[in-house]
Amino acid sequence: MKKITLLGSTGSIGHNTLEVIRQHRDQYCVQAxxxxxxxxxxxxQIEEFQPPYVCIFDPALRDTLQSRLTTDCEILTGLEGLVEVASHPVDMVVNAVVGAVGLHPLLAALEAGTPVAVANKEPLVMAGRYVMEKSIAHDAPLLPVDSEHSAIFQCLQGFESRDVRQIHLTASGGPFYRCSLEEMRQISPSQAMSHPTWDMGTKISVDSATLMNKGLEIIEAMWLFGLELDQIRVVIHPQSIVHSLVExxxxxxxxxxxxxxxKLPIAYALSYPSRLVLSNTRMDLTDMATLTFDKPDCKAFPSLDLARQAARCGGTAPAILNAANEEAVAAFCASAIPFLAIADIVARTLDESESSSAYDLEAVLAADREARLLARAHIKSTSESYPPC
Ligand SMILES: NC(=O)c1ccc[n+]([C@@H]2O[C@H](COP(=O)([O-])OP(=O)(O)OC[C@H]3O[C@@H](n4cnc5c(N)ncnc54)[C@H](OP(=O)(O)O)[C@@H]3O)[C@@H](O)[C@H]2O)c1
Known part of the structure; x- marks a missing residue:
């Protein structure tokens, strides 16, 4: 029986992880x-999976949760609670929270020597070198959950990195891929949140619509697979059937x-190196009309090049990119700025921040803090000069 700690259980990845566990209750149990x-x-979820520990980030909700609990379960709160449950001895931590908040629990799990299934990509973008050093030092592997990275991981089984010329990350293109600039000016948060092929949380849906998600994935892939930036290409594949390719x-x-x-990449991370039977995941190749692959339009979607720029710079630049993007996406979702301003705010924050070549935790966290302040100032001026309709 493998013990699993699931951070971000109420989100889209959390829901799918529990569905995989539900189908394999004889092999997996939930620790937290x-x-x-x-x-x-x-x-x-607590009633169904009976974990001995639970963490609710918002401490104000602790009493509400306690008063409605019908099972014996210890409640922790805040970032300390997240870090504590992540450091308990288990067979795997699934990190499925969204955003930079996942960095500390990820490090806590690695320091405890626990393998981590990585859905939460932002910590790898912010602090990839630092995270990989922790993973190696504590012999705690990172198993990719992102479908593209799981695909690359699966394609690489049995090969060495010297066998690889490059990898091709596929991108659906998101809901606005062929839209005109005029149409993109009018995009509302609810339009950006509805993805054509994947059912996901709010932040990653908006990131997919700007293509920043693919930019973050480029940086994630550099660290997970030890690749140079120039070895990673992006191709637009609107059908989302080919999840990525190794050349x-x-x-x-x-x-x-x-x-x-x-559920497929989650199950592979949970059961690696073997596979699990999953229900309702059959695909008939003869149902597919065509599979197409296109070059990305980096002019209409500047986020891809912004991510490449940050990756090329290295050090704290990816942390700055990530922080500015998190702030800008949150402001767009709150209808404070228009869709096209997201990339603009990230670009300005990246240009005006002083990145350094340091990659230790302190430097990364300082860069994250300062970039958020700068991004918020840009958001404020943008929302004043472009009030949403
Ligand atoms: N969804 C996908 O298909 C997909 C694919 C690849 C990668 N990913 C990555 O996986 C991560 C999660 O994505 P998602 O789509 O599942 O997001 P989501 O649906 O928004 O879910 C986020 C989860 O994290 C929890 N959470 C947020 N802040 C937290 C905090 N401070 N402490 C504890 N829990 C916190 C949320 O709790 P509440 O519900 O209580 O707010 C929720 O359970 C992201 O980094 C995303 O990029 C997602």
Whole structure:
């Protein structure tokens, strides 16, 4: 029986992880669940999976959760609570919270020597070198959950990094790929949150719409697979069937295909190196009309180049990129700035911040803090000069 701690259990990845566990209750049990504030769903999950520990990030909700608990379960709160549950001895931590808040629990799990299934990509973007050093030092592997990185991981089984010429990360293009500039000026948060092929949380849906998600994934792939920036290409593949490809030095490509269902990469991370039976995940190749691959339009979607710029700079630049993006996406979701301002705010924050080559935790956290202040100032002036309609 493998013990699993699931951070971000009430989100989209959390929901899918529990569905995989539900289908394999004979192999997996839940040691801890963590969420930010969705008490109702968290209570239902506690009742079903009976974890001995739970963390609710918002301390004000502790009493509400306690008063409605019908099972014996210790409640922790705040970042300390997240870090504590992540450091308990378990077989795997699934990190499925969203944003930079996942960095400390990720490090806590690695320091405890626990393998981590990584959905929460932002910490790897912010502090990739530092995180990889921790993973190696504590012999605690990182198993990719992002569908593209899981695909690359699967294609690489049995090969060495010297066999790889480059990797090709596929991107659906998001809901606005062929939209005109005029149409993009009018995009509302609810339009940006509805993705054509994947059912995901708010932040990653907006990141997919700007293509920043693919930019973050480039940086994530550099660290997970030890690749140079120039070895990572992005191709637009609107069908979301080919989840990514590895191109080898002899000119061969190996791709991983499957339905657009996050249960597949989650199950692979949980059961690696073997596989789990999953229900309702069959795909009929003859149902597919065509599979297409296009070059990304980096002019219409500048976020991709911004991420490449930060990756090329290295040091604290990716932390600055990530912080500015988190702030800008939150402001867009609150209807404070227009869609097109997201990339603009990230670009200005990146340009005006002083990045350094340091990559230790202190430097990364300082860069994150300062970039958020700068981004908020840009958000304020943008929202004043471009009030939303
Ligand atoms: N969704 C996908 O298909 C997908 C695919 C690849 C990678 N990812 C990555 O996986 C991560 C999660 O994405 P998602 O789509 O599942 O997001 P989501 O649906 O928004 O869920 C986020 C989860 O994190 C929890 N959370 C947020 N802040 C927290 C905090 N401070 N402390 C504890 N829990 C906190 C939320 O709790 P509440 O519900 O209580 O707010 C929720 O359970 C992201 O980094 C994303 O980039 C997602």
């Amino acid at each position: 669940l963590a969420a930010r504030g969705n008490v109702d769903l968290l209570l239902r 080898f030095i002899d000119g061969s490509f190996i791709a991983q295909l499957g339905p657009a269902d996050m």
